[in-house]
Amino acid sequence: MENYFSVGEAAKMVNMTSETLRHYDRIGLVKPSKKNELTNYRYYTEQDIVRLNTVHALQQMDMTLQKIKEVLEYDDLRKIVDFLKQVEKSADEKILSLKYSKSKIRLARETYENKLRIQPYINDVTIQHFPKRVIMLSDTLEQPTLDTLWSYLSHFYNKIEPAQQEQFAFEDLAGIYTEDGVSRLFAICIRYANISELKTLPSGNYLCIDCTEENRAEKLNELMQIAKQKYGVEPHFTVQQIVVSGILQWNYQAQVFLGE
Secondary structure, three states, X not given: OOOOEEHHHHHHHOOOOHHXXXXXXXXXXXXXXXXXXXXXXXXXXXXXXXXXXXXXXXXXXXXXXXXXXXXXXXXXXXHHHHHHHHHHHHHHHHHHHHHHXXXXXXXXXXXXXXXXXXXXXXXXXXXXXXXXXXXXXXOOOOOOOHHHHOOHHHHHHOOOOHHHHXXXXXXXXXXXXXXXXXXXXXXXXXXXXXXXXXXXXXXXXXXXXXXXXXXXXXXXXXXXXXXXXXXXXXOOEEEEEEEEEEOOEEEEEXXXXXXX
16 A cells, blocks of 8 residues: 655655645646545655655756756656766765865864964954054053043043133043053044143054953063064053943953054
């Protein structure tokens, strides 16, 4: 007695969707062998399942549905067998090619993994060019806090004589400037007049690395070592630019001056 399978059962057996099977039915590629005239339900036989699996396999060989339909409708069974033999041979060649490609990809991955183990932090370090930046240093604030960061600009405006305040404007950007072991919070000036609280960060190339509150001292030390050992530079100041990362959260970009 022949077994029959519903559209859903057949789709599951061949790892396709029911809609795909209905599409194949509509275009005459694989039509179910049995149809209930009362319910309009369609049923597939085991031979239909073989044909569905054959269609799926041929699609993996980049054949169009039109070409597959043409081949499977050959009157001469020998022609179908010969065609499938040729496709099987092509599949073997494709498998060999993929295995060769996989071996090359694995070799490349292992090479990059070795580099990553040898220099785990180097990929985080970049060299960026900054134009001249004029900053205003705080007299009292050494680093940001929840109370100061979100209102830091008012702190710097309060340092300026009222008659000069209109001559100043600041970027919405803060940072920490460190020189001779002394750290001060700073704001970057867009417009300014000459007063003693200003300092100029020279234009040029800076070693940069992203860091957090917890590891910024370690990352700064890494930059200083790279500057000395690789570039022969003894930086006399460092910059830790504050990068707001969320509500009441911030990280840093550490920067070390290399030169013009």
